Amino acid sequence: MALLANHVPEAATRVDTARQRQARITGAILIGFAALVALVFAPGMDGDATFRLARFGDTLAVPNLVIPAEPSAYVAAAILAFLGARQFLRGGLRWTSLSLGFGLFLLVATFLVWATAGKSFSLVGMLQATMVRAVPIALGGLAGTLCERVAVVNIAIEGMLLAGAFTGALVGSVAGGVTGLVAAVVIGGIFGFILAALVVTYRMDQIIAGVVINLFVLGLTSYVSSQVFQKYRDLNNAPVFAAKKIPILGDIPVIGPMLFDQNIFVYGALVLVAVATYYLFHTSHGLRARAVGEHPKAADTLGINVYRTRYVNVTLGGMVAGFGGAWFTLGSVGRFDEGMTGGRGYIGLAAMIFGRWHPVGALAAALVFGFADSLQQKLALLQTPIPSEFLAMAPYIATIVLVAGLVGRARAPAADGKPYVKE
Amino acid sequence: MSDPQTDRAALVNALLKRAAPGRAEFEDLFVVPVFAVVAALILGALTMLATDVSLSTIGRSYLALLEGSLGSLGALSETLTAATPLIISGLGLALGFRAGMFNIGAEGQVLMGGMAAVIVGFSFPGMPWAIHLPLAMLGGIVAGGIYAGIAGVLRATTGAHEVISTIMLNLVSYRLLDYLLRQPWIQKSGRADPISESVLPSAELPRLLTWIDPNLRVHAGVFVALAAVGLVWWILFRTRLGFEFRASGESPDAARYAGIRAGLIIVSVMAFAGGLAGLAGANQTLGVLGRATPGFSAGIGFNAISVALLGRSHPVGVLFAGLLFGALEAGGRQMQVDAGVSIDLIAIIQALIIVFIAAPLLVRTIFPWGFRRTWPAKE
Numbered sequence: 001m002a003l004l005a006n007h008v009p010e011a012a013t014r015v016d017t018a019r020q021r022q023a024r025i026t027g028a029i030l031i032g033f034a035a036l037v038a039l040v041f042a043p044g045m046d047g048d049a050t051f052r053l054a055r056f057g058d059t060l061a062v063p064n065l066v067i068p069a070e071p072s073a074y075v076a077a078a079i080l081a082f083l084g085a086r087q088f089l090r091g092g093l094r095w096t097s098l099s100l101g102f103g104l105f106l107l108v109a110t111f112l113v114w115a116t117a118g119k120s121f122s123l124v125g126m127l128q129a130t131m132v133r134a135v136p137i138a139l140g141g142l143a144g145t146l147c148e149r150v151a152v153v154n155i156a157i158e159g160m161l162l163a164g165a166f167t168g169a170l171v172g173s174v175a176g177g178v179t180g181l182v183a184a185v186v187i188g189g190i191f192g193f194i195l196a197a198l199v200v201t202y203r204m205d206q207i208i209a210g211v212v213i214n215l216f217v218l219g220l221t222s223y224v225s226s227q228v229f230q231k232y233r234d235l236n237n238a239p240v241f242a243a244k245k246i247p248i249l250g251d252i253p254v255i256g257p258m259l260f261d262q263n264i265f266v267y268g269a270l271v272l273v274a275v276a277t278y279y280l281f282h283t284s285h286g287l288r289a290r291a292v293g294e295h296p297k298a299a300d301t302l303g304i305n306v307y308r309t310r311y312v313n314v315t316l317g318g319m320v321a322g323f324g325g326a327w328f329t330l331g332s333v334g335r336f337d338e339g340m341t342g343g344r345g346y347i348g349l350a351a352m353i354f355g356r357w358h359p360v361g362a363l364a365a366a367l368v369f370g371f372a373d374s375l376q377q378k379l380a381l382l383q384t385p386i387p388s389e390f391l392a393m394a395p396y397i398a399t400i401v402l403v404a405g406l407v408g409r410a411r412a413p414a415a416d417g418k419p420y421v422k423e
Numbered sequence: 424m425s426d427p428q429t430d431r432a433a434l435v436n437a438l439l440k441r442a443a444p445g446r447a448e449f450e451d452l453f454v455v456p457v458f459a460v461v462a463a464l465i466l467g468a469l470t471m472l473a474t475d476v477s478l479s480t481i482g483r484s485y486l487a488l489l490e491g492s493l494g495s496l497g498a499l500s501e502t503l504t505a506a507t508p509l510i511i512s513g514l515g516l517a518l519g520f521r522a523g524m525f526n527i528g529a530e531g532q533v534l535m536g537g538m539a540a541v542i543v544g545f546s547f548p549g550m551p552w553a554i555h556l557p558l559a560m561l562g563g564i565v566a567g568g569i570y571a572g573i574a575g576v577l578r579a580t581t582g583a584h585e586v587i588s589t590i591m592l593n594l595v596s597y598r599l600l601d602y603l604l605r606q607p608w609i610q611k612s613g614r615a616d617p618i619s620e621s622v623l624p625s626a627e628l629p630r631l632l633t634w635i636d637p638n639l640r641v642h643a644g645v646f647v648a649l650a651a652v653g654l655v656w657w658i659l660f661r662t663r664l665g666f667e668f669r670a671s672g673e674s675p676d677a678a679r680y681a682g683i684r685a686g687l688i689i690v691s692v693m694a695f696a697g698g699l700a701g702l703a704g705a706n707q708t709l710g711v712l713g714r715a716t717p718g719f720s721a722g723i724g725f726n727a728i729s730v731a732l733l734g735r736s737h738p739v740g741v742l743f744a745g746l747l748f749g750a751l752e753a754g755g756r757q758m759q760v761d762a763g764v765s766i767d768l769i770a771i772i773q774a775l776i777i778v779f780i781a782a783p784l785l786v787r788t789i790f791p792w793g794f795r796r797t798w799p800a801k802e
Contacts, residue, residue, distance in 0.1 A: 025581060155586065204782040207525050207586060208732060212777045215725065219770025220470070226765040227474050346590045353587075389602035396591040404583040 023096045026405055027088030030103045034080035037110050042073035047118035053254055054124065062253040069117035076110040100405050104398075108371070115384045126378055127258040134363070134370025135269045135331070136161060136341070139324025140348020141355060141362030142269075142276055146317035147192075148357055149280060150310045151293040151415035155210025156195050157321050158345025159217035160188045164325020166221040169336035172238030172329065180238055181264075181326050188322015189315050191217070196314040200307050203419045214345075222338045229336070240334040241265065265323075265331040269363070272320060276359040289313050293413035296420040306420050321345070343396070350399040357412065365402070372398045456733065458786050459779030460747070467772040476764060484762035491757020492750035498757070500632060500641040504711060506749025508533070508703035508723045510648040513730035513741045514655045515699030520736040521659060522692040523672035528574060528589025529700040530724025531596030532567040536701020537708040538603060539566030541715045544622035544708070555625040560647075560705045567701015568694040570596070575693025579686035585693070593724070601717055611714070619715040628710035642710040648745070651699060656738040658695075668692055700724060722770075726752075729777045748773065 051065040083099045112121070140157045147154035164184035172180025191213060198209040229236040241263045249260040259266070280286040291299040292309045300306050329336050347369050354368075355361025376391035384391075464485070471481050492502050512529045519526040540563035547555055574592060577583040603609055604617035611618050628647075632639040659665040670678040671688045679685055703723060708715055730748050734740030755769035779786050 022581070198778070198782055198785070202782040202784040202788075204785075208777070208781045211527065211728060212774055212781065215729065216771060216774035216778070219767055219774055223470070223765050223767035223771055224474055226767055227476075343590065343594045346587060350587050350591075353584075387602055389598040393595045393598045396594045400577070400583070400588050400591045403587050404577045404581040 022405075023087050023090075026096050026100045027084045027086070029401070029405060030080055030084030030087060030099065032084075033103055033107045034077045034084055037073055037080060037107065038077035041110055041114040042070060042077060045069040045073060045114055045117045049113040049116035049118075050120035051116065051123040052120060064120070065123065067113055069113050072113055073110050076106050080106055104368075104401075108375070112375070115379055115382045119382060121378070121382065124254055124257055126374060127254065128261070129374035129377065130367060130370045131258050131262060131266055132332075132370070133373040134366040135265050136324045136327050136344045137348045137351050137369050138269050138273065138363045138366035139320055139327070140345045141351035141366055142272060142359050143188075143192075143317040143321035143324070144349050144352035145280075145355075145357055145359055145362055146276065146320065147195075147314050148352065148416055149293045149413055150289050150313040151296065151413050151418060151420075152196065152199055152310055152314050153206040153210065153417045154195065154314065154317060155207050155346075155349070156191065156213035157210075157348050158341055158343065159210075159214035160191050160318050160321035161325035161328070161341045161345045161348075162214075162221055162339070163191055163217045164188045164322035165328035165340060166217075166224070166325075166336050167322070168326035169236055169238045169329035169334070170224075172326075172334075173235050177239045177241055177330055180330055181241075181323070184326035184330070185319045185322045188325060189319040192315040192318015192321070193311065195318065196311045199419060200310050200314075203421070206417055206419075218339060221336070225336060225338055236335050238329055238334045240332065241330055263331055265327045268323060272323070273359045273363045276320075280359070290413070293415055296415050300420075300422065306422065310420075324348075347395065347399055350403050353412075354402050368402075369395050369398065455783050455786050456776075456780060458790050459776045462779055462786070462789065463772045463775035466775050467768055470771055471764060471768065480762050480764065484758045484764040484768075487758040487761035488751070488754035490754070491761075492754035496632075496635070497639060498753060500639040501753035501756070502746070502750045503641045503645055504749075505752040506745045507642075507644040507648045507710070508706050509727055509730050509748050509752075510742055510745030511644075511651050511706060512700040512703035512723060512727035513734060513745050514651050514738060515696035515703075516727050516731035517734060517736040517738065517741050518655060518659065518668065518699070519692055519696040520731055521672045522668040522688060523675060524575075524578075524689060524692050524696070525586050526571065526574070526589050526693060526696050527586055527728065528571060528592045528724070529696070529703075529727045530720055530722070531589070531593040532571050532697040532700035533704035533707070533720040533724045534596045534600050535570040535704070536563035536567035536697075537704030537719060538600060538619075538715050539563050539701070540626075540705030541619050541622055541708045542609065544626035545620040547626075548623060550625055552625045555623070556628065556709070559622070559626040559709055560702060563701040563705025563708075564698040565701070567704060568698035571697020571700065572690060572694045575690040578693070579689045597718075600715070604715065604717060617717055621714045622709055626709060627713065628706065630710075640711060644706040644710040647702070647706060648742075651702070652738045652742050655699075659738065664691070700727070703727070726773065729773050732777050733780050735780075 047069060049067045049069050051067070053062040053065055080103055083103055087096060087099055115121075140161060143157050143160065144154050164187060167187040168180045168184040170180075171183035175183075195209055195213060198204045199206045225236070243261055243263045246260040250256045252260070259270075278286075280290065288299065288304045289309055291302075292304060292306050296306045299309075325341070328340050348362075348366070351362050351365035351369060354365035355363070372395040376388075376394050379386075379391055380388060468481050468485070471484070472478070476484075491498050493499065512533060515532075516526055516529055540559045543559040543562035544555075547558070550558075570592065571589070574583075574585045574588040577588050578585045601617060604619055609619050611620050628642045628644050630640065630642045631645070632641055657665075659669065667678070667683045667688055670681065671683060671685060675685065678688075704720065707719060707723070712719055726748055730741055730744045733747070734742070734744035751769050751773060755766040758764050758768070759766045
């Protein structure tokens, strides 16, 4: 009993200091944002920033959003400083991640106002691009969620995306877009199955297995594209799925073009997120899967087949990633290039952590990354003094900041990353 | 869950097992790699068959692979040149694996280290060789160490997983390199493309065999690699810090109970690993390339992951694994020239080797002969 009494308060303080430190870090980041806005963005901004909210030919024309640049920046700096000071001084409060999220939003909004000051910028086009660019990240994050909920860390998402992209292009060129899409999903499932076999049956280290799958797929696709696609160019010329506007919903201002005037991949991602949420949290299979991820031994005792559950979920995750991979070729350019996924799979993994191992959270996080991604594309048009290389770094730095700012508070499934050996 | 007593016992057992390798250890160390290489070569041949390469070309390409890696003095020189950076950065990663840190960021650290070495290498004209060259290499070590240190500090203070942060740092480093190479004080004067000033002769790693043939590229970096192998071996097995690294990797809980400061270990092991990767980058720019260009790392950082795994995170293992991968690299180039088979095939073979190495159970299933009947006890 004495031992117990000694232990409890100590553990409690440790948890508290960890939370407080987290809150302090968040506070410091937010105050840094405030300084950045007040000292770098606000001075020398003149004129209004005009954001266009309607596209040419929209049935419901919404007037432009006009924001006076300089005053808005100072207001944003003040809010950021307040949020930061509040986090810093009263560490351990709730709403740490909410504050950070809102702070990031404010920072980005101010940045956008700063870049647009005296010019005009199409916010609708930007939001539409955000959605499009969020798709592979959201699907990657969803694939990661499905795997980690059964305690398999899937670093191989990047390779699965790449395999899906490649297969989509190859099969799509030969047999048409829909067949290509199906083939991409199948190949993703195959790699999911291989990952499951390596880590479940052969008890390979999960991170090594993932990294190796990535290296293998990168090597294989590069090899085939240099060996085969160079010679037979028509093998790498797939049709692209066009956007299909959903009748009435597509006419809603701002949201309509973003959600309801897109191609099959955007709709697919939204549907898959909904289905996965239902599956994981509202069906008995999902409950079993989560049990396997939290406490495989207990699940085993209750008669759940741990190995089979892991195989099924990781394979499903692979199929989702394969679908996401097809976006790169069948959903955008129709041809495969070496290493064209460019780290989206890893960002998807970060989106999963940011989204706290929940499909909807992963989608929300993916939208943030999609925004950063499309932002750096569109800003090139506005000709800001920031070098394009630094804009291109934005999504990656955002990933680091978010993972560093949030991971300590997010809780992974308890058995995550550990192989299970049936006794 | 983690009772300190049993954890410490587990730690001692694990370290004892390392000290006195048994038969199972021997099989894992020597038999498995041989089978892995053979299986990977066979699967590589099947890949070629599947992509429309004729049987005779396959035979020719594997002959070229052998000839280009070991067939002549020039081939040996190329093998050593390719192996050197792989060994150095592989050692860094091995150190990390030993301490339970999975650093995927060697590629970015190689880039940052190589870039820093170039900057030091062209910035001090008139400096004597004996000072300039070590200074340039030190620049590479420091830059790589700091760059990896970012991920270490983030892991130690916030718990951000090093796998994600190092991958992101890799992606950032590409852009950073592009940016730096366009800066007027770095970019070669009179050039519009991103390319740096050339390293001064006083900062170059001297080539070793130019007295036989001026085309032989093998350079003094080979000795740097050998010294690094010795140094890492000494640190790992003969110093307190090395013991703490290994203890943290074997059993983090036990290490914490034994009073090892986890945060300090994480940051120092990342800085060490990054420093070695940076040295590998410096080795490339000062010894082989003479300047920095976009993508000069050429995947060294990623191959080094494989080298460290193949070498089972042991300095001597890394040395041999680096030589094997260097030979594959050099031979692969010959293969591309002689048989017209893309060098990307080598990447496939390398990945397959790692699959088999990292999953000994898989190799034992595919090749049941050559191993003892009994399977090793549960890990």
